[in-house]
Amino acid sequence: PNEGxxxxxxxxxxxxxxxxxxxxxxxxxxDYNSDGLLDYYLPxxxxxxxxxxxxxxxxxxxxxxxxxxxxxNIPENTDNSDPMPNDVNGRxxxxxxGGPNPILTVLRNHRxxxxxxxxxxxxQRNRLFRNNGDGTFTEVGYLENADRQExxxxxxxxxxxxxxxxxxxxxxxxxxxENSYPSVIALQNTLHANAVxxxxxxxxxxxxxIGAMVTAKIGDQTILREVRSVNGAVQTQAGAYIGLGNATxxxxxxxxxxxxxxxxxxxxxxxxxxxTEE
Numbered sequence: 001p002n003e004g005x006x007x008x009x010x011x012x013x014x015x016x017x018x019x020x021x022x023x024x025x026x027x028x029x030x031d032y033n034s035d036g037l038l039d040y041y042l043p044x045x046x047x048x049x050x051x052x053x054x055x056x057x058x059x060x061x062x063x064x065x066x067x068x069x070x071x072x073n074i075p076e077n078t079d080n081s082d083p084m085p086n087d088v089n090g091r092x093x094x095x096x097x098g099g100p101n102p103i104l105t106v107l108r109n110h111r112x113x114x115x116x117x118x119x120x121x122x123x124q125r126n127r128l129f130r131n132n133g134d135g136t137f138t139e140v141g142y143l144e145n146a147d148r149q150e151x152x153x154x155x156x157x158x159x160x161x162x163x164x165x166x167x168x169x170x171x172x173x174x175x176x177x178e179n180s181y182p183s184v185i186a187l188q189n190t191l192h193a194n195a196v197x198x199x200x201x202x203x204x205x206x207x208x209x210i211g212a213m214v215t216a217k218i219g220d221q222t223i224l225r226e227v228r229s230v231n232g233a234v235q236t237q238a239g240a241y242i243g244l245g246n247a248t249x250x251x252x253x254x255x256x257x258x259x260x261x262x263x264x265x266x267x268x269x270x271x272x273x274x275x276t277e278e
Contacts, residue, residue, distance in 0.1 A: 015136050031166060031243040033191060037131035126155075126170070146187060156236040164197045164271040165189045166241050194244035194270040196253075199237075200227060203277040204259040214240040216268075217252040244270060 002008055029038040128146045129137035140146075146168070160167040168187040196216070200209030212227040225240035242250060250268040257263070257277050265275070 011135070031195070031241055033130065033193065033243070035131075035133075035193075035243050035245040037133050037243070039131045040129040040137065157241070158237045159197050159241075159272060160186055160188055162197075162272050164195050165191060165193065166195075166197070194246075194248055196242045196244065196250055196268055196270055197239060197272045198242065198253075198255075199239040199272070199274045200255065200257075201274060201276040202257065202259075204261065205257045205277055208238040209255070209257060209277065210238060211258045212240075213256045214242075215254045215256075216242045216250045217254075218242075218244060218247045218250055 029040055031038055033039065126141060126146060127139055128141040128144055130140045132138055154171050156169045156171075157166045158169050159165065160169070167189045170185040170187060172183055172185065198214060200212055201207070202209045202212075205212065208229060209227050210229055214225045214227060216223045216225075223242055225242065227238060227240050229235055229238040242253075244250070248270070251266065253265045253268045255263040255275055259277070261277055263275055263278055
């Protein structure tokens with residue numbers, strides 16, 4: 001947390017997030033249960049087991065004997081004298097021909113024949129950490145049917161069916177044509193809860209109100225959201241999402257636009273709404 005004096009305190013272990021692993025690109029904060037608290041969804045990544053090791057099935061089977069060679073330039077080998085499964089364009093573990101995207105080769109599925117696809121991320125499942133409201137998190141991916149096992153890359157919260165409840169769109173790493181898992185998966189949230197999903201239309205500010213600060217007053221609780229449209233390497237749905245928990249409305253909703261204009265609405269009901277800059 002930000003201590004407010006130019007310093008930060010590291011509380012990963014205390015918060016229950018130390019065993020999260022590493023997402024391939026980024027996780028995402030999402031209020032999946034609409035209680036007003038931000039939860040955390042983490043697609044499974046290449047590095048895992050808490051030790052930053054390459055632990056995919058491919059690397060366990062083929063890389064152990066190479067030691068530090070994994071960081072070097074393994075030349076093309078097409079006469080089967082090298083047990084490493086190289087392909088015809090010179091790519092081994094990392095780009096052997098100096099290509100611009102070495103990480104893409106790491107994520108590829110090096111296999112032949114008609115075997116079933118498997119996760120190259122060490123069979124890690126995606127993880128959903130529920131915010132307990134006391135500074136700690138509980139992993140609930142299995143309970144919420146969100147623990148996918150494909151090679152998850154990044155996730156975006158999107159209200160797919162415009163019901164005011166956040167859903168998730170999961171982007172997997174690019175599978176080869178013969179792989180059996182999809183590139184994009186939509187996880188529709190079936191929770192029946194009160195929430196307000198706010199989209200903005202800027203007039204003097206930018207079109208989508210990016211950078212606006214949204215403050216919601218719900219009883220004695222105050223929720224603050226910044227409007228943004230991107231997280232890491234993925235574009236997300238621009239807007240602000242306010243979970244109401246057991247409440248039935250937002251008592252006071254304030255939008256501070258990038259232009260400096262302030263818009264205030266009261267008694268805002270659950271659902272998807274659009275606010276236009278005045």
